[in-house]
Amino acid sequence: QVQLVESGGGLVQAGGSLRLSCAASARTFSSYNMGWFRQAPGKEREFVAAISWRRGTPTNYADSLKGRFTISRDNAKNTITIYLQMNSLKPEDSAGYYCAADGGTILTSWAYEYEYWGQGTQVTVSS
Secondary structure, three states: OOOEEEEOOEEEEOOOOEEEEEEEEHHHHOOOEEEEEEEOOOOOOEEEEEEOOOOOOOEEEOHHHEOOEEEEEEEOOOEEEEEEEEOOOOHHHOEEEEEEEEOOOOOOOOHHHOOEEOOOEEEEEEO
């Protein structure tokens, strides 16, 4: 069964930080580009960041999040872990955060390009 498993969400005060993790099988996803998306209630799913399967370079970010969010990946032998470090969090960052995998050759911010999705982890930022 193909799985992406997110963790690390929670409740944090504005200005705080969280680090999200997404665990994936290396056997399946070692050559997949990986992305993070988020979706708040009543809003469309929004691109957050993406990272290439090639040892984490290049990366791509939503313009509005550059400088606060950082995506990285650890390609271990059995498990790939994708991280999303989120700093200076704001209440508007509150959303469900989803990890996704794309087998294409070009790093993309389009959700429809991603073939596999995790179940999501909730981030709530209090003011």
